Amino acid sequence: MKDNHKPIRPLLEYFDRVISLTDDEKELVRTKFKPHLYLKRQFVLQHGNICKTFNFVVRGCLRLYKVSSDGTYHVLQFANENHWILDLTSFHKHKPALFNIDALEDTQVLRISYDDLIDLYIKAPKFDRIFRVLLENHFMQQQERLAQLVSFTAEERYEAFLNTYPDLQDRLPQVQIAAYIGVTPEFLSRIRKRLAENNG
Amino acid sequence: MKDNHKPIRPLLEYFDRVISLTDDEKELVRTKFKPHLYLKRQFVLQHGNICKTFNFVVRGCLRLYKVSSDGTYHVLQFANENHWILDLTSFHKHKPALFNIDALEDTQVLRISYDDLIDLYIKAPKFDRIFRVLLENHFMQQQERLAQLVSFTAEERYEAFLNTYPDLQDRLPQVQIAAYIGVTPEFLSRIRKRLAENNG
Structure with a gap:
C-alpha cells in the first residue's frame, strides 16, 4: 500500500x-x-x-x-x-x-x-x-497512423482517433483533434454533425 | 562454418x-x-x-x-x-x-x-x-517516416530515402521510389536532375 x-x-x-x-x-x-x-x-x-x-x-x-x-x-x-x-x-x-x-x-x-x-x-x-x-x-x-495519413478519408481518420483515444473526444479542444485528423476545426464540426445524424 | x-x-x-x-x-x-x-x-x-x-x-x-x-x-x-x-x-x-x-x-x-x-x-x-x-x-x-509524410518537401523526402536505403537508389525502378516519395516518376526525375546539378 x-x-x-x-x-x-x-x-x-x-x-x-x-x-x-x-x-x-x-x-x-x-x-x-x-x-x-x-x-x-x-x-x-x-x-x-x-x-x-x-x-x-x-x-x-x-x-x-x-x-x-x-x-x-x-x-x-x-x-x-x-x-x-x-x-x-x-x-x-x-x-x-x-x-x-x-x-x-x-x-x-x-x-x-x-x-x-x-x-x-x-x-x-x-x-x-x-x-x-x-x-x-x-x-x-x-503503423496504423501511417496507413491513416496516406489513404484514409478525414472521416475514417476521425473514427480511428475515437478508437485510439476513447477518453479524449470530450476532453480535448476541437482544434487539437482537427490538427490530428488533418482538417480545419470547421470541417471537423461537419464530420461530427454528419456522424451524429447517421447514428441518431 | x-x-x-x-x-x-x-x-x-x-x-x-x-x-x-x-x-x-x-x-x-x-x-x-x-x-x-x-x-x-x-x-x-x-x-x-x-x-x-x-x-x-x-x-x-x-x-x-x-x-x-x-x-x-x-x-x-x-x-x-x-x-x-x-x-x-x-x-x-x-x-x-x-x-x-x-x-x-x-x-x-x-x-x-x-x-x-x-x-x-x-x-x-x-x-x-x-x-x-x-x-x-x-x-x-x-517515426521519421511520419515526420516526412506530414512536413517534408518532396526533395527532403527523397534525401531521406537515400539515407534510409543507401543501397536501393540504383536498384529499384524509378516508379517504386516515386511511390515512396509521394510524387510522379517525372517529378522524381526533375528532383534527381536538380540534385545532380547542385552537387556537380
Missing part, C-alpha cells in the same frame, strides 16, 4: 500487467523514474533539441507534433494517462529532435533518462520483455 | 550483432525460422488477410504499401537484405491487414510464425532483448 497516492503507482501497475515485478524490481523502478510536472502549454521537448527522457503520463495529456513550413500544425500522437511519449530517434541516437512535445493540460509524468534505462535493462533483464511489449504496442499504433 | 551458404547465416549474424547467442539459442533459431522464396511480383501479404509471419529478408527486396481509393500506390517501407517487414497489428492481434507486402525482386526470406515467436521468447528470454532492439530500430524509422 505504500505507493498509494504516489505517482509511481500507475507505472508499477502498468509494468505488472505485462509481467509481475519482484520487490527489488519495483524498488529499481522507484529509483530510476523521476516524477515531473509540466504545466499546460509547457514544452517537454522542442524540435532541434535532444530528447533526454522516455516519458510515462500519470495524469494529464501531452501531444507530439510538427509544424510544416506553411505554419500548419500536424499532431501525430496524444499521450494521456498510462501512455508513453518521446522522440525515439533523438533519445537513442542523441540527435536533434524532429518533433515538439508539449502539455495540453497540467501533466504529471514519470520519466527516465537514457543512461538509467540502459542500466535498468542490465540490472533487470525483465525490462527487456516489458519494453519489447511496450514498443510493439507503440509500433502498431504508428 | 556449418551455416555457410545457408540462408540462416545472415540472420544468426544479425542477432549476434545485438547480443551473442549460445549454440542452443542458434539451434532454436534454426528450428523456428523457415526459409521461403517469393518470386518477383508475388504477394507476401494481401490487404484484408491475416499477417501470419514476421519476415527477415536474406536476399532480394520487398515493399509494404497501401492503395488509396483513387488508385494511388503509397509505398511506406522497403525491406532489402537484413531488414524486417510485416503488418505488426495484423500479426499480433490476428486482425485483417491494413497493408500489402509484395516482392520487387525474387526474394529469399526467413520467417517465423506468431506461435513460434512467443515460444522463442519463452525458451530463450535473450530474444526479448534482441526484439526490443529490433523494434526500437523499426520504430525510429517509422
